[in-house]
Amino acid sequence: MIDESYQLILVSAFLGLVSIALLGLSRRLGAPSLLLFLLVGMLAGEDGLGGLQFSDVETAFLVGNIALAVILLDGGLRTHISSFRVGLKPALTLATLGVIITSGTVGAAAAWVLGWPLQDGLLLGAIIGSTDAAAVFALLNAAGLQLKQRSSATLEIESGTNDPMAIFLTIALVTLLTSGDGSVDLHILGDFFRQMGLGALMGIGGGWLLQQILNRIILPHVLYPLLVMSGGLTIFSLTNLWQGSGFLAIYLIGLVVANRPMNHIHEVRWLHDGLAWLSQIGMFLLLGLLVSPSGLLDPKVAIPALAVSLTLMFFARPLAVFICLLPFRFPAREQFFISWVGLKGAVPIILALFPYLYGMEHKDTYFEITFFVVLLSLCLQGWTIAPLARSLGLEVPPKPEDIDHLGVTLPGQIGRELLAYRIHAGSPADSYLLRRLPIPSGVKLLGVIRGDTVLPPEPDRLLQPDDYLVLMAQSHHSPDLVALFMALPTPAHLLGTAFFGQFTLRPEVLLDDLCKAYGVSLSDDLRRQSLSELINKHYHGKPVVGDRVNVGDIELVVKQMAKGKLLQVGLKLPVVKQQAAS
Amino acid sequence: MHTLAQILTPGRTLCRVSGGSKKRLFETIAKLIGDDQLSLPANEVFTQLIAREKLGSTGLGKGIAIPHCRINNCTQPLGCLLTLDEPIDFDAPDGDPVDLLFVLLVPDEAHQQHLDILSHIASLFSQEAFCSALRQAEDTTSLFQIATNWAA
Numbered sequence: 001m002i003d004e005s006y007q008l009i010l011v012s013a014f015l016g017l018v019s020i021a022l023l024g025l026s027r028r029l030g031a032p033s034l035l036l037f038l039l040v041g042m043l044a045g046e047d048g049l050g051g052l053q054f055s056d057v058e059t060a061f062l063v064g065n066i067a068l069a070v071i072l073l074d075g076g077l078r079t080h081i082s083s084f085r086v087g088l089k090p091a092l093t094l095a096t097l098g099v100i101i102t103s104g105t106v107g108a109a110a111a112w113v114l115g116w117p118l119q120d121g122l123l124l125g126a127i128i129g130s131t132d133a134a135a136v137f138a139l140l141n142a143a144g145l146q147l148k149q150r151s152s153a154t155l156e157i158e159s160g161t162n163d164p165m166a167i168f169l170t171i172a173l174v175t176l177l178t179s180g181d182g183s184v185d186l187h188i189l190g191d192f193f194r195q196m197g198l199g200a201l202m203g204i205g206g207g208w209l210l211q212q213i214l215n216r217i218i219l220p221h222v223l224y225p226l227l228v229m230s231g232g233l234t235i236f237s238l239t240n241l242w243q244g245s246g247f248l249a250i251y252l253i254g255l256v257v258a259n260r261p262m263n264h265i266h267e268v269r270w271l272h273d274g275l276a277w278l279s280q281i282g283m284f285l286l287l288g289l290l291v292s293p294s295g296l297l298d299p300k301v302a303i304p305a306l307a308v309s310l311t312l313m314f315f316a317r318p319l320a321v322f323i324c325l326l327p328f329r330f331p332a333r334e335q336f337f338i339s340w341v342g343l344k345g346a347v348p349i350i351l352a353l354f355p356y357l358y359g360m361e362h363k364d365t366y367f368e369i370t371f372f373v374v375l376l377s378l379c380l381q382g383w384t385i386a387p388l389a390r391s392l393g394l395e396v397p398p399k400p401e402d403i404d405h406l407g408v409t410l411p412g413q414i415g416r417e418l419l420a421y422r423i424h425a426g427s428p429a430d431s432y433l434l435r436r437l438p439i440p441s442g443v444k445l446l447g448v449i450r451g452d453t454v455l456p457p458e459p460d461r462l463l464q465p466d467d468y469l470v471l472m473a474q475s476h477h478s479p480d481l482v483a484l485f486m487a488l489p490t491p492a493h494l495l496g497t498a499f500f501g502q503f504t505l506r507p508e509v510l511l512d513d514l515c516k517a518y519g520v521s522l523s524d525d526l527r528r529q530s531l532s533e534l535i536n537k538h539y540h541g542k543p544v545v546g547d548r549v550n551v552g553d554i555e556l557v558v559k560q561m562a563k564g565k566l567l568q569v570g571l572k573l574p575v576v577k578q579q580a581a582s
Numbered sequence: 583m584h585t586l587a588q589i590l591t592p593g594r595t596l597c598r599v600s601g602g603s604k605k606r607l608f609e610t611i612a613k614l615i616g617d618d619q620l621s622l623p624a625n626e627v628f629t630q631l632i633a634r635e636k637l638g639s640t641g642l643g644k645g646i647a648i649p650h651c652r653i654n655n656c657t658q659p660l661g662c663l664l665t666l667d668e669p670i671d672f673d674a675p676d677g678d679p680v681d682l683l684f685v686l687l688v689p690d691e692a693h694q695q696h697l698d699i700l701s702h703i704a705s706l707f708s709q710e711a712f713c714s715a716l717r718q719a720e721d722t723t724s725l726f727q728i729a730t731n732w733a734a
Contacts, residue, residue, distance in 0.1 A: 502642060503638065504641075505638035506638045517637060520693065573700055
């Protein structure tokens with residue numbers, strides 16, 4: 001017994017070690033880390049080098065549920081409420097109607113391919129219908145990719161909120177298929193509203209409650225994130241026990257907690273980042289162990305699975321995205337991108353465990369096809385996301401909050417923080433005189449740390465690379481502030497002026513005046529509008545940073561926005577060809 | 583490609599002048615150009631520069647500005663280079679006061695040429711080494727020398 005425990009610890013720790021050690025390699029290859037974890041699990045399993053036997057569906061289900069909850073909590077903590085402006089409605093449409101269209105289309109195709117009754121096919125469709133939050137968050141973040149907000153917000157909110165729909169469809173179909181009479185009655189609709197309604201209520205209410213508690217009790221710092229996690233999991237399981245959607249609830253808890261003024265938000269985000277990684281590694285390793293790779297290569301599985309995968313990627317998902325985004329009129333390239341990022345991850349695999357738990361017919365086929373679809377999706381789609389986003393021009397300069405800094409919350413002062421930023425060579429703050437540093441109001445400079453010495457914040461102090469600037473700020477000010485301390489992004493086309501243009505215009509300027517100043521010819525009816533009207537019309541009232549409109553040879557680029565309004569428009573001049581003479 | 587040597591003269595170079603306010607500075611520039619080019623009345627230069635400034639500050643950030651406009655009766659692109667003794671508020675996008683300016687005037691009809699020169703000058707003034715060399719110049723002659731002899 002004692003030996004067995006240590007063996008179990010040894011095996012799990014060693015697999016974790018291998019996975020993390022190989023992470024660097026997978027990044028260099030541009031491979032999704034989730035794929036790596038699955039492969040390590042499969043290699044350790046019964047058909048691989050490790051030869052480990054693992055077929056405990058119930059343990060896998062338990063671990064999978066905890067891990068998913070932690071990952072969704074982290075996803076919520078990373079979602080900024082400001083992204084709701086452009087992303088919420090499209091994302092919710094995709095998360096509900098989109099899941100139904102995808103599942104229905106691929107389910108019907110699967111029934112035909114496998115020669116199954118339609119309902120069995122639809123169950124498979126429901127299992128693989130949702131876009132996976134873990135996979136999307138991990139891939140977008142790991143690639144260091146900052147996308148235009150329209151695409152990133154839609155994908156993040158969609159993947160955070162569409163699992164409940166897929167889970168609901170799966171459970172409804174499982175119940176239908178196992179109850180025997182095959183009839184559908186109206187209370188299935190009631191179930192749906194109960195799942196969503198209770199999930200939303202518990203999530204928002206629970207999040208608010210947690211935030212109140214966090215701001216009131218005094219604990220060692222490291223315990224605040226753990227309080228968020230245990231609170232989140234408590235509400236998650238309560239919601240599930242009361243037949244609500246716990247997954248929706250825990251995502252909303254993260255969202256509420258991170259978007260209200262709160263102490264210790266840095267610690268909370270920091271630790272949850274790590275917990276989400278741990279959950280992903282653990283869950284994917286376990287799911288990799290659970291599958292028998294030899295079963296996947298059996299032509300009886302592989303051929304229909306391939307057909308189902310391709311239908312999903314090239315027909316069902318694009319169709320769902322096209323229909324759902326129709327009212328929102330997204331630019332074609334962003335629709336294309338969102339279609340392609342219909343990544344599958346752990347949720348389908350965990351849903352594919354339901355047929356086992358209910359002892360259904362074809363249970364192995366459900367699981368194997370689902371596993372195949374997920375692997376292929378991670379390989380094909382996961383591997384190509386970053387290059388695709390770049391070639392579609394959806395990448396924007398990194399956002400300020402991605403920068404590393406030290407932050408300490410002052411005890412008893414909600415939302416006031418002591419911050420230290422490193423001055424990176426080439427960042428906007430490098431080589432600034434302190435008196436010239438455009439810091440937002442409400443921010444107080446406290447000093448400069450240079451090597452071992454602390455220098456007072458004298459107005460004529462020149463900032464140098466590797467200095468630390470220490471200041472006090474309201475935490476919600478930090479996004480404006482940290483823009484100053486960002487190291488320049490490496491790719492040259494994302495440098496501020498190369499991306500946004502050399503000059504900055506006011507959005508209320510009339511096109512007529514712009515045309516006069518630069519001698520651009522334009523029709524009279526266009527000249528009467530302002531830059532802001534032109535851009536808003538072009539992007540159907542929802543422009544995002546990085547959107548572009550051409551006026552003659554000049555390019556107008558959305559440079560800064562706040563609360564849905566344009567603040568600054570970049571003016572990009574045509575690039576002059578380098579000539580040998582100059 | 584127009585290098586600075588082709589559009590700048592020692593007569594349109596000013597080192598460490600006192601700026602005062604943004605408006606005051608534009609008056610100084612307009613007068614300098616008006617005196618240098620008799621075909622260009624100072625008030626016309628002033629009006630056009632201010633009109634462009636209304637679209638948004640021509641400040642690039644980090645204390646640099648490139649005021650520019652098209653102008654009637656102008657036969658070829660004209661440049662004017664100034665450094666200030668004290669930085670002045672310029673409504674630049676980064677909020678930083680300005681102490682290094684390059685003013686560009688182009689003929690009314692040459693809009694493609696206008697954009698090309700402007701783009702070239704903006705990229706020149708985004709080079710930190712170039713700007714810090716200009717800021718270190720102590721008199722008009724050396725400021726002109728540094729600006730026109732800069733390779734690239």
